[in-house]
Every structure is written in C-alpha cells, then in structure tokens.
Amino acid sequence: MIRITLDLYRELTGYCKAQLPNEACGLLSATGDIVETCWPVTNRDYSPISFTMDEAELEIVLDEIERSGQRLAGMFHSHPTAAARPSAFDQEHIVFACSYIIVSVVGGRPRMRSYLPVDGLLVPERIAIVAHQSV
16 A cells, blocks of 8 residues: 655646656655655656656655665656556656656546556556545
C-alpha cells in the first residue's frame, strides 16, 4: 500500500489536468512511509499518448530527493485518453523499484491507481490518502 497526503493528491491531480492534452510525468518522494512531495518532470514527447522524462531534469530531481533526506517512493504519469491501467509500453519500461502511479484524466475527472513492479509486471496496490504527514 502507498500512503499519500491529501495535499499531494490535489497537487498531483491538478498538475496532470494542467498538462492536458499531453501526458504529465514525474517522481514522488516520501519521508517515512508517507508520500508528500511531487517532482514534475518535463514530458519530452509533448504527447497525449506517450511520455519520455527529460533526462537532465530527471537527474536533478533524483539529486534533490537525495539531498532532501527523502526517498524515491513513486513515479507518476497521466493517461489523458485512457483508463488508469498500465499500457504495454508502461509494463515494458519499468525502471524504478517503487510505486507507479497512473492518473487518468479522461473527461477532466482524475482517477488515480497505483502499481508495484513484481517479477517484471506492474501489479495493483492500494492507495491510502491521509490528511497530513504523521510526526
């Protein structure tokens, strides 16, 4: 199960809607077991059906996550024209050992799903939205 703050949920879904008609993408980081930071990365494809994260930005974000003392907890992208399920491309391009969040923004109403890489496949995991970071 992945735990995200309500503020992060709002930021992430808002960012995905703002990137329409193209796919949005980026990383998520956590302190402890709660994901609280969204790190948008430019989609070099500028496409509604695919994404490629800008490599230079990706490196900067990974460094910033490390410097912040947080950990990489997830990678996200949106599906402007499809459900929040991994495509064949998504399944074939698993890069990180973390949660994979897909946000469908079909019709402007976000639907978020999360998946974990297991034996080369993305399998569903539960999402818990929490009011705020535990201290």
